[in-house]
Amino acid sequence: MPARLGYGLRRCNLQKRRGFQNARLISVDSRNRLSNFWTPTGGISPQDGEQDDSHALLVRGGFLRQAHSGVFHLLPLGLRVQERLSWLIDKHMATLGASKLSLSSITTEALWRQSGRYSANSELLRLSDRKDSGFLLSPTHEEEITSLVAGMVHSYKDLPLKLYQIGRKYRDERRPRQGLLRAKEFLMKDLYTFDYAHEHALQTYQSVRTAYNNFFDELKLPYLVADADSGNMGGKLSHEYHFVSPKGEDNVWSCSSCDYVANEELVEKRTHDTGRLPTSQELHFTGISVDRTTKIHIHVPYPARLVNVPCSDGTKLNVYVPRPDILPPSLLSSDSTHIEKFVNLHAVKKAAIDIDTGIEKTTLQSFLPKTTKTIHIYDRLVPYPKYPDSEIPLNHLDITRIYPGDPCPRCESGELKVQKAIEVAHTFHLGTRYSEPLKALVAGPDGMAKQPMQMGCHGIGVSRLIGAIASLLADDKGLNWPRVIAPFECIVVTTPQVPEEDGVEVYDILREGAQGYEIVDTVIDDRPIKSLAWKLRDADLIGYPVIVVLGRAWKERRRVEVQCRRHGVKTEMELEGLKEGVLKLLDLL
């Protein structure tokens, strides 16, 4: 459905009186009133099926619009949210002592070859220019920043150094989806840290985590911080920041009792549990290696839970009992398309077995006859067969998946649960992963040979965060924004019968701020051609944290109605104390 262009929101022009700073994105007409603030919204409540589709709400609300598959234009409301989010990030980066710069979006194949990341990345977008210069669009800037700093920093005295930017990044996404959550062009905050000694780098890492926690706390939304694998970014220390959401593509595991949180790759088993598995409880799957030469047989137990069974002789026995809650009868066959449900493929891969996890069943069947080798992998709970049909059976590995309800690896009483989550930020300790190949070396205090710097890289997905927050807070009436990134904190809505000056009077009260007093970032909707009901639905759709209505109560007794959907507030207020009342509500949001 095409979003429509609104007629124009207005508010009093305060530019001359109070300086420019409050009027950045709002337009002023020649009669000294704001007009033409672009709100291309349908102004009606979400339609069936749209409630869960926050991306459709962002489009309908006039925040953004898809330009091409996975590529978006930010409209004025969306840009306002993005600029407020950027401001919040700047604030927390400043507490870290990080300096802001702006790296080019263009990088080169040569530099990526030097770091060794060129061939591994299939999502690089290449530029074809007249000189065939091997230009790429950066999906991330480790190479460029390391090369830049290598040319400018030569002594430990110049460290620590913390540099960040907020800029567009590019990825040749195979299947762009869910709007801002997975796009080809996206906005990231990326911070790079440089230290001399390893222990300094770890201190820096901790200070970044503190800044990230403070940043997320200000959004006032629940988030998870998961231990994470640093993957092909190198290094060992890494954390992911997640919002729990059914739209998420990551699995985050957490304990019902302690604060253990880990992502799918890193979630651990409780290792000291041992028990006996009934031999019949076995599944086996067939896979193939990425190079198509090797057939891989995997033997795992049925999903089972360790229970302590009292025996007839008075002793107790640890026994694994099957869990039909995990294994629906329909999946009882060892169909390889379900392999990921039963086998921890991360563990298989860690054992240096290059199993192809993306292959489809029919393709697999056509390739199997051509394989020349066969290897077997047995989970540690599955006993070896007497005569394995391969000459070199692999050792027992721990490749059973973890299932919801499994015991927590950290505490005695907790059970693990898994939730779908959206990853919105990530911290990495990189070590010398980039400083070594790109020769970012510094002299130390001891006059010894130069050493590669200790680096960290720390991202926040800015556009993804906007999409994630929109999805987190959307309800059946529309979007809903945390105060700190809302396009406006408050909207003053008037019935068409209320004189223009009345709306402006209320607006002025909310915006009036002496030094040291907070003001409420407000916009007026006094469009005369729309009904009050239409304008309220529109305000709900856009998701202003607080709505101030000049309706019947205003005409009868000069009182406004203050609404806050997130807290179910709908209350009449006098003008006296209105600003304080609204600020009090905003403090909760």
Place this chain on the structure above:
Amino acid sequence: MPARLGYGLRRCNLQKRRGFQNARLISVDSRNRLSNFWTPTGGISPQDGEQDDSHALLVRGGFLRQAHSGVFHLLPLGLRVQERLSWLIDKHMATLGASKLSLSSITTEALWRQSGRYSANSELLRLSDRKDSGFLLSPTHEEEITSLVAGMVHSYKDLPLKLYQIGRKYRDERRPRQGLLRAKEFLMKDLYTFDYAHEHALQTYQSVRTAYNNFFDELKLPYLVADADSGNMGGKLSHEYHFVSPKGEDNVWSCSSCDYVANEELVEKRTHDTGRLPTSQELHFTGISVDRTTKIHIHVPYPARLVNVPCSDGTKLNVYVPRPDILPPSLLSSDSTHIEKFVNLHAVKKAAIDIDTGIEKTTLQSFLPKTTKTIHIYDRLVPYPKYPDSEIPLNHLDITRIYPGDPCPRCESGELKVQKAIEVAHTFHLGTRYSEPLKALVAGPDGMAKQPMQMGCHGIGVSRLIGAIASLLADDKGLNWPRVIAPFECIVVTTPQVPEEDGVEVYDILREGAQGYEIVDTVIDDRPIKSLAWKLRDADLIGYPVIVVLGRAWKERRRVEVQCRRHGVKTEMELEGLKEGVLKLLDLL
């Protein structure tokens, strides 16, 4: 020469006391003092030959750094200048009632084919992605914005609409040069206007010109506004904003007496002058058509000036007399490599003769034997020969170039002069050039068929403006910034012997601002490891508008020295009245 990293500028942390707004790009250390503000400068005066090379000064001063040919990273100081410039643009766009958005950098071949610009543009950077989607990097956004607005605006009631963005653009520049002046990746402000009727569009055009003039006035630098040809952008009404500079690649013509200014394409001749040209005074050149099929002979007079010669019979005669000041003897041969010095090739091209202006002499010679046709072009001052050696000689055209000293076409007494200039902004009335092919139609008030919108597009080269201003104000000591875009308005520099608190005290006085009182945007350089002389040279190189020194006068009688290089000011001041004194100086900058 590689720029070096500074040790760190410090200033007092005001974050807790006065809110965050003043601390955006400056880092705070854990002892509540700012540190690690990244100033990778050599801290020494410009070297030989560097005075004219403002790009080298920007690199040495730590504003930017070349990443690849024509591709730059903005370092913290450079980003600060860019952000202040963007803020100034936002301010003037707000007075126009324009709303800010952010369009994707990615566009598509398909859309550019629809507007008819795809084949004409040889500077488009293409993306190669896995699906071969025909993605491009936008050099400008007419296609995208028109397509966006076409989908959202359907009635004249939604107009006028003014939308702008400040974003990166891309051009496959054949020879990137002069740093930010001609780069592959650059920052532009582009405003697009949409009106219903032609007369409204012209009003909009005038209001944009007013806003542009106000914007340039705030920079307090002399600029020229030239009538311009709108080229392949379509439409008729167009103006260019130029800074006069020897680094410029444009020629701007202006009158010594009236306010006539025009660019090379549009500069006019005084048409009512007629006179007789001595027949001997003829030059001819040989060229070739772009398709290599046609030899083109061009006949023009020697550069000449019309003079009024008193004759022996008492009458007066208008006669063209040669101008050896224009035509040095060494160029007397009709060597085609000098064709542009004598022939107005724009006029030749306007007569639909597709002459190849870029061909080299040797290449020309090798192609000439293969041509099948010959055409002759005679300037209107050159008489036809009796037997032209072509069957269809072309009519006389006005293809003589305009030379400095030629009479002004607008006033009686003025003479034209030409200056090298850098184009930094451009306004275009587009008409329906894009709205027609991209079907951006609106219904009118009369219920008649929908009509294409009347559009305008208006650019400011943000990164180019930074490069141009740097070049305009650089002197033998370094850069120099207009107050309104300086990275900081003022720097407090202390000798190593002055206690830290003293610098902070002066800093606090300059930053102290009650509501309504201006503050001075200040930074402190109290780096202990550098001498005062080093730090002053560094401050001169970076180009802070005002420098406040705590040196000998401070130690002896608690007075600071206030320096302003642009106005040759070096004066002692008491702390009492210091802020007012600095603000007074800043008002001039």
